[in-house]
Amino acid sequence: MTTQSTTARTAVRPPDAEAFAALYAQVQQFYAHQMQLLDLGECERWAATFTEDATFEVPTLPEPVTGRPALAAATGRTAAQLAASGTRHRHFIGMFDVAERPDGTVRVRSYAIVYASPIGGESQLHRVCVCDDVLVRVAGELQVAARLVARDDLA
Amino acid sequence: MTTQSTTARTAVRPPDAEAFAALYAQVQQFYAHQMQLLDLGECERWAATFTEDATFEVPTLPEPVTGRPALAAATGRTAAQLAASGTRHRHFIGMFDVAERPDGTVRVRSYAIVYASPIGGESQLHRVCVCDDVLVRVAGELQVAARLVARDDLA
Amino acid sequence: MTTQSTTARTAVRPPDAEAFAALYAQVQQFYAHQMQLLDLGECERWAATFTEDATFEVPTLPEPVTGRPALAAATGRTAAQLAASGTRHRHFIGMFDVAERPDGTVRVRSYAIVYASPIGGESQLHRVCVCDDVLVRVAGELQVAARLVARDDLA
Numbered sequence: 001m002t003t004q005s006t007t008a009r010t011a012v013r014p015p016d017a018e019a020f021a022a023l024y025a026q027v028q029q030f031y032a033h034q035m036q037l038l039d040l041g042e043c044e045r046w047a048a049t050f051t052e053d054a055t056f057e058v059p060t061l062p063e064p065v066t067g068r069p070a071l072a073a074a075t076g077r078t079a080a081q082l083a084a085s086g087t088r089h090r091h092f093i094g095m096f097d098v099a100e101r102p103d104g105t106v107r108v109r110s111y112a113i114v115y116a117s118p119i120g121g122e123s124q125l126h127r128v129c130v131c132d133d134v135l136v137r138v139a140g141e142l143q144v145a146a147r148l149v150a151r152d153d154l155a
Numbered sequence: 156m157t158t159q160s161t162t163a164r165t166a167v168r169p170p171d172a173e174a175f176a177a178l179y180a181q182v183q184q185f186y187a188h189q190m191q192l193l194d195l196g197e198c199e200r201w202a203a204t205f206t207e208d209a210t211f212e213v214p215t216l217p218e219p220v221t222g223r224p225a226l227a228a229a230t231g232r233t234a235a236q237l238a239a240s241g242t243r244h245r246h247f248i249g250m251f252d253v254a255e256r257p258d259g260t261v262r263v264r265s266y267a268i269v270y271a272s273p274i275g276g277e278s279q280l281h282r283v284c285v286c287d288d289v290l291v292r293v294a295g296e297l298q299v300a301a302r303l304v305a306r307d308d309l310a
Numbered sequence: 311m312t313t314q315s316t317t318a319r320t321a322v323r324p325p326d327a328e329a330f331a332a333l334y335a336q337v338q339q340f341y342a343h344q345m346q347l348l349d350l351g352e353c354e355r356w357a358a359t360f361t362e363d364a365t366f367e368v369p370t371l372p373e374p375v376t377g378r379p380a381l382a383a384a385t386g387r388t389a390a391q392l393a394a395s396g397t398r399h400r401h402f403i404g405m406f407d408v409a410e411r412p413d414g415t416v417r418v419r420s421y422a423i424v425y426a427s428p429i430g431g432e433s434q435l436h437r438v439c440v441c442d443d444v445l446v447r448v449a450g451e452l453q454v455a456a457r458l459v460a461r462d463d464l465a
Contacts, residue, residue: 018173018328021335025176032250036264088307090283092266094249094404095342109346111402113425115268115283117307123283128400128425128433152398152427173328180331187405191419243462245438247421249404270423270438272462278438 027098027108027135030142035091035112041079047072050144051136058149088117093131106135106142112149128152182253182263182290185297190246190267196234202227205299206291213304243272248286261290261297267304283307337408337418337445340452345401345422351389357382360454361446368459398427403441416445416452422459438462 030049037046047068050056056065056074065074082089095111109132116126134146185204192201202223205211211220211229220229237244250266264287271281289301340359347356357378360366366375366384375384392399405421419442426436444456 017332017336018176020339021176021180021328021331022172024335024339025179025331026172028251029175029179029253032252032265035250036252088283090266090285090307092250092268095345095402096338097342097346098339110342111400113402115280115307117283119308119310121308123280123308125280125425125433125435128398128427130400152400152425153429153431153433155429173331176331176335177327180334181327183406184330184334184408187407187420190405191407243438245421245440245462247405247423270435270462272438274463274465276463278435278463280435 023100023106024096024098026142027096027106030135031093031096031108031110034144035093038075039088039090041076041083043072043076043079046075050147051138054144054146056144056147056149059151059154086119088119089126090115090117104137105145106137108133108135178255178261179251179253181297182251182261185290186248186251186263186265189299190248193230194243194245196231196238198227198231198234201230204297205302206293209299209301211299211302211304214306214309241274243274244281245270245272259292260300261292263288263290333410333416334406334408336452337406337416340445341403341406341418341420344454345403348385349398349400351386351393353382353386353389356385359452360457361448364454364456366454366457366459369461369464396429398429399436400425400427414447415455416447418443418445 034046034049037049050068050071053067054071056071061074065071078089091112091114093110093112097109099107101107109130112127112129112131113125114127114129115123117123129152130150132148132150133144135142136145137143189201189204192204205223205226208222209226211226216229220226233244246267246269248265248267252264254262256262264285267282267284267286268280269282269284270278272278284307285305287303287305288299290297291300292298344356344359347359360378360381363377364381366381371384375381388399401422401424403420403422407419409417411417419440422437422439422441423435424437424439425433427433439462440460442458442460443454445452446455447453
């Protein structure tokens with residue numbers, strides 16, 4: 001490191017660092033809880049982490065899923081298939097790139113890795129996904145208003 | 156998004172957001188440090204992140220391990236086996252669902268992915284685990300009082 | 311838990327817990343954004359997250375890369391190779407062990423998992439790495455001054 005670049009450095013922390021930390025922790029807790037609900041097959045409680053009119057787009061569905069009943073039904077089908085095949089899924093989400101917009105929405109781009117474990121078999125990497133979300137606050141709590149999931153293995 | 160649901164949204168952040176962020180960061184730092192100690196084979200320092208009388212339950216041991224000397228011994232055996240076989244393990248933990256209880260304990264449910272890398276070979280996914288912990292504060296520092304680990308590939 | 315150890319416990323949180331949380335969130339956001347830029351092939355913007363005179367050492371390069379132009383060029387070559395082979399990489403970094411030093415630098419030891427997805431094929435675990443960084447603040451923003459990457463599969 002040269003003297004010049006060292007001189008340019010300051011110990012100044014952005015003035016809104018504490019507010020950002022509060023948001024970032026809330027976002028992380030929200031996603032951890034939401035994905036754990038999904039993996040537990042708690043479909044109704046999982047769907048309740050979305051807004052009433054949320055949209056959910058994934059490449060493997062022909063059209064977006066809209067609203068909590070449809071979200072709960074879609075994940076309920078997946079949960080039933082997994083149970084029938086004796087397989088567990090874990091959605092490990094992280095790498096949160098978080099930005100609060102002037103309109104109060106929170107944009108989060110993250111990576112979600114899905115692991116599949118056949119019970120009595122070997123755990124495997126299942127999917128690598130990028131998740132683009134619009135979060136909103138409803139009575140202080142975060143909810144997903146729009147989710148767009150992309151899979152790395154698909155064009 | 157309909158007008159109705161938008162109206163219900165507020166920019167209100169929970170009043171305890173900063174306190175939760177402080178706890179959440181401390182929890183994340185604690186786990187990162189603890190798991191790195193484990194992977195470095197620093198068994199005594201790793202064991203010191205548990206309470207004196209901590210209990211540790213994993214499905215591959217016939218009974219819970221209790222107390223720091225037993226914890227250090229158990230991980231020391233694993234470290235020796237890995238060294239003998241020329242393999243590195245990394246425990247990547249995250250997805251922290253954190254709740255502070257009225258009694259001052261902190262409950263954390265998380266996912267831990269274990270990677271195994273034979274030196275000179277190919278890194279592999281080894282285990283997918285769910286970790287249920289009771290953390291306590293001792294002189295301001297977090298320690299694990301009870302840990303229960305479940306493996307996705309086992310019934 | 312015995313009565314004795316319970317008595318020793320307090321609900322005291324370290325006085326600098328909020329400041330640490332602010333730093334920890336900033337560090338996490340920094341890494342998430344930086345690695346997403348890398349995976350997007352945004353080589354110039356990625357290089358700009360390093361100091362002007364940053365050093366970058368990885369086991370697969372014969373000597374350290376120094377400075378933003380060299381960093382951008384090196385990742386540009388990798389991005390071109392990936393595009394040519396129809397493969398996506400994702401760098402999932404986490405497990406941040408963060409310590410601020412008296413000189414104002416921030417030391418971060420983390421784990422980075424690299425996933426590779428041939429488009430139309432199956433996503434695979436590619437690399438398991440440990441990342442040792444020296445971060446500095448430049449006008450309040452974090453930048454990498456020095457990075458040392460180790461791969462678990464290499465001696």
